[in-house]
Amino acid sequence: MNRIRALISKRINVKVMALFIIVLACVLICTTAITNYYSTRFIKEQRVKYNAQVMSQTENSLLQLNNQITQFLNNYNRESQYQKLYLSNITNFDFLVMKQQIEFETDIKKLIYVNHLDEVIKDMIFYYGDQYMFGIGDGVLDKNYKISGTEWYQSFVDSKSQYMVYGPVDESYKAKNTVREQVMVFFSRLVVPSSSAFKTEQKPFVMVSVKFSAMKEMFEQLISGSRGIVVSDPEGHVVYTSNEAYADLKIIHDKEYFKDLTERKKDYVTYTDQDIFITSTYVGKYNWIISTIDSSEELFKDVDQLVRTINIIVFAFGVLGVLIAIFLIKRLMMPIYVLNHLINTIEEETDTYIDVTTNDEIGQIGQRFNQMKRRLNELNKKMYLSEVRAKEAQISALQAQINPHFLYNTLDNIYCIAQIEEIDPIVELTQSLSNIMRYSIDCKDMYTTVGEELKHVENYLNIINVRYDGSVRLVKEIEEGLEAARTIKLLLQPIVENAWVHGIRKKAIPEGIISIRIYRRADDMEIVVEDDGIGIGEDKLEILNDSLSIFTEEIRTPKNKGFGIALINVNDRIKFMNGEGYGVRIDSIQGAGSKVTIRLKYME
Template sequence: MIGRIVHKWNGLRLKPKLFLSYLSVIIIPILVLGIYSYWQSKQLLNTQAEQALNRNVDTMAGYFNYKAELYNHTANIILNNSKIQQIISTPYMDYVNLYYDLNRYFYPNFNQIRIGNKEINQLTVYTENDMPESGYAIMSARRLPSFAWYKELGQGDVRPKWIRHSSELYFISTFPRLLVNGQNDILVMQIDMKDLFGRVAELMPGNGVIVTNAKGGVLYSNSAESVKAFRLNDLNDMDIIHAESGTVEIGDQKLLVLKKQIPESGWLIYTYVPVKNVSLNADKILTATSIVAGSCILLLLILITAMSNNLMKRIHTLVSWMKRVETGELDLQVHTGAKDEIGELMIRFGHMLKRLNEVIQESYASKIIQKDAELRALQAQINPHFLYNTLSFVNWKALRSEEHDISHIVVSLSKFYRTALNKGGQIITVREELENIRSYLEIVLIMKNYSFDVVYEIDEQVYSHKMINLVLQPLVENAIQHGIDKKEQGRGQIKLIARIEADTVVFTVEDNGSGISEDMIGNLLTAQTSGYGLKNVHERLQLKFGDDYGITISSTIGEGTIMKVTIPLSVEA
C-alpha cells in the first residue's frame, strides 16, 4: 500500500505536488491558528507595523540619498570638466571658435547627460563671461536676480543646494572659482519632481510624507492627500516639521511621527500616521495561541519533512551528479526511472553530458588533425629524395676536393633532416631525437666557428623510450638566438640533459647567455613566429599528452635560461 502511494506520488507532475504540499502546509495553520489567534495576535501586528514604518522610512531615505548622489555626481561631471570650464571662462574674440567649441565639446556633454538622465528637464550654466547666450544651455549670470529662487541662494556659499519654487525643483552647484578665472558661474538643473518623488507612494503607502532641504524649505509634501485619507482635521506641514520624533499630539489628533536625515543632500524626511492606524489595542495574552500553534507546528513539521524528503531526494542526487561533473568526471552514467519534471531534468542532463563528451572528443580530434596537418605541410616543403641526393652529391664533391669541413657539415645536415622528416611520421625514439639535435649542433658549431661549448648529460635509460619528433631543435635554436648570441662576456655554453623523473622523461636545455625577460618568456609560448617555434612545440605536446606536459621556461637576466620539456614515460604511436 505504502509502496503504491510512493510510486503514484513519484509519477505526479511537479505542479500538483507543489499544490498538495502548499495545501497541507497552509490550510492547517490558517484554519487552526487564523481562527483561534486573531485577537491575540494584534499586539504582535502592532509592533510589526511600527517596525515596517521604520524600515520604509529607511528605504525611502536610501532612495533619496541615491538620487542626491546621482545628481551631485552628474553636476560634478560638468563642473570638473576642464573643457567646459575653459569655454565659459574664455573671452572669445572670434565667434567661429566659440561655435566650434560649443558644438565639439559643450553640447555633446550636455546632450549625453540629458539622454542618460531623463528626469533633468533643463540644464543651464549661468556665467559672468561676456559671451552670447545659447538657448537654455548657456545664459548670462545677469539674469539670476530675476529668478525668485535666486533669493534663496546664500552669498558666498559654494555648497550644492536644493531649492523648490512653486512647482519647480532646482539643484544648484557653483563652478570652482579658481578654475573659471574667478567668475561666479553656477550650474542649475531643473528636476522633474514627478520622477524624483514619484516613488514616495510606492515606498510609503498610506503614510503622510514631507521632505525638506537643509534649511527647512519644503521640497515635497502629500499632506493634502494624507489629511483626506486619514480623515484628519486640517494639518499644517510646519506642525509636523517642528514636532519631535515619536508619538505627538497636534490639536486633538495623536500622530506617530518619524524623522530621518539624508546625508548626501542634507534633506530631512518626515513621515506620520495616526496612532489609531497602527495601535491594535491588544489586551489578551497569547498563551492559548502558543499552545495551539505549537501543536500545529509539530504536526506541520512531520508532514513537511515527509513530503520534502521525497521531493528533494532526487534533486540532491541531481546536484551531486552536477558537482561530480564539475570536478571533471565527464564519464558519469546518469539514470532514473521517474517520469515527473525532476526525472525529465535528470534525463536531459544525461543527454547533455553525453553530447558534451562528443563535442569535446570532436574538438580534441579536430585540433590534433589540424596540428598534424600543419606539421606535415611543414615537412612537405622539402622533397626528401631530392634533398638527400643533393647532399650526397655535395659530400662527394667535398671529399674529392679534400674539403673535410664541408663534408662533415653536409653529413650532419643529412642526418638532421633524415631524423627530422622521419618519413612523414611523428613518433621517433629518444635516441633518434638526440641524434637529430647532435647533428644540428654540429652544423651550428661549424657555422659559428666553435664559438661556444656543448655539454651532454644523457641518462642511457631514456634512449629506448619514444617521443614526438622536432621537439628539442626549437629549444636549442632559441637558446642560441636569445642566449649565446647575445652574451657579451665569457664563452657560451649549452647543456643538454635528458633523464627519467618518476613516470616522465625530462629534457633540459640550459644556456649561460644573457637571459630573457618575463614578457619575452610569455611571448615565446603564446606568440606565433614565422617558423616552427616554441609555441608549435608546446601546443603539439599538450595536444598529444595533455595539459600536464609541455615546455616550462625560467630565466635570470645576465645568468642564462633553463628550458624544460616533460613528456610521459610511455608514448603510444
C-alpha cells in the first residue's frame, strides 16, 4: 500500500503542476482577451454616447438655423411687390420707383435684424434670370455672371423642391472688387404670375447666403483634445475638416460605410482601427455627414495598463493556487486516487471486495467502498425488479389506450345506426359527443385556435339543446381575423357550461341566450361571455372575484375552493401561461345575468 501511495503521489505532483501551468496560461490569455474586449467596448460605448450627445447639439444648431432661414423665406416671400418694383419697370426707373425699391430693401434688412439673423445672413438675391437679378446685402453682384450655368443652380432646378440648401460655395457671382468668402445658399422658388408680361427661361428664386464661418463655429464646438472633425457629403466630398490629414482617410470616402446613415437605418455608425475611432451621423437637411475622429492611442491608453495589472494579480494568485492545490491534494485527494487505483482492479468482478489492512483514511474509504459495493448489489436486484414492473406498467398503459378508440368506434356505430334509422336527435348527440371527446382527450398541444374553441362550445350546446329542446341560443360576435388566433385549449366551454348550469338552467323557464364577443386590444385579446341567467349574489360574487385575483401555481380543486371551480381553473391556466396581469373577471346582477371577461395575450 505504501509503494502504491508513493507512486501515485509522484504522478499527482507532475499532473498537478502541468495542469495548473496550462490552466494559468489559459486564464491569463482569457483574462487579457476578456479585459481588452469589455474595456474597449465600454470605452467605445461611453465615447459614442458622448460624441452622439455633442453631435446632437451641433445638429440641433444646424437644424435651428435651417428652420430660421426657411421661416424667414416663408414669412417674407413677397413676390408680387418685388415684381412690381423691379420687373415691371425695367426700362423706366423714376424717382418714386427707386424710393420704393430702397424702402423694400430696408424692410428686408430690418426683418433680418428682427429675426436675429444679421450675424449669419450675408446677402439676399432675387433671381428671375441671368439678366434680372438683384441683391440686398454686402457687395455688388457681377452683372455678367451666369448663375444658370452653376452647379448649385442646376441642383436646385433638378431637386423640384420648394426649398433647398447647398454649399459651401464661393461668392463668384459678386464683382471682382468685392470681398468674397464661402457661404451656404438657401433657395426658395419664385413664381411669375401668368398675367405678368415678364418672361424668362430660367427658374426664378430668392436666395439667402449664410456665412459658412458661422457654421464652422458650430463644427468647432465638437473639437476638443485629441478629437477632430470631418464634415462630408454622402459622395465623399469633404466640406470641412479640423485637420487636412483627415480628408485623405479612405473611410471618409467609403459610401458603403455611410449607407445605413443615409438610408435612415441607423442614427450613428462607428469605425475603429489601430489609429482612429470614428463616430458619424447624418444631417439630412444639409445632406452632410458629420464625423468625429478620436485617437485610438489616447482613447484606449488606460486599457493596456489595466490588462497588465490584472495579469500580474492573476499570475500571483495562480502560483499561490498551485502551491495550495498540491498541499490539499496530498492531504485530501490522495486517498481518492489510491481508491481509484484499487477500484480499477475489481470493477469487472461484481463479487470482489477490497482487502482492508489499515485503519487510516484509505482503510476507512476501503471499508465504505465495500459497504457501498454490497448495497449496489442489492440495488441492482431491486432495479431489475423495477424494470420488470415498469415494462408491465407500459403494457398496461398501451392496453388502456385502446379504450378511447373503442369508445370512438362505438359512438361512430351509434351514429351510423341513427342515420340509417333516421333518428336525427341521436345523430346530432353522438356526433357532438364524439367531437367533444376527441377535442378534450387530445393532449398533443395545450394551444388551439379561437375557431376550434368555438366549435367545441357549439358541440357542447348542441347536446344541451337536444336534451332541453333548444333552450339555449348562442350569439357570436368575433372581430375579423381572430378565429385563426391561437388561444389556450378548453377555455370557453367551462365558462359556457357555468353560464348554463348556474345561470340559465335555474331560471323559472330554463331558456336563454349566451353571447360570446371576442375583440383585439393592442397586444391582448378580450373575450366576453354573457348570459341572461339568474346572476350571482353580491357576497358570492365578491368571494369569487377575490379567488380569481389570486395567482398560485398549485392546482385548485373543488375540494378546497367549492363554487366557481370552472372559472378558477380557466383563470389559473391563463395566469400561469400569460402572467399576473391576465385572467378572468366576472360581473353579475342577481336576477339579470352574468358577464365573464377573459383577458389574455394575443397570439397569431
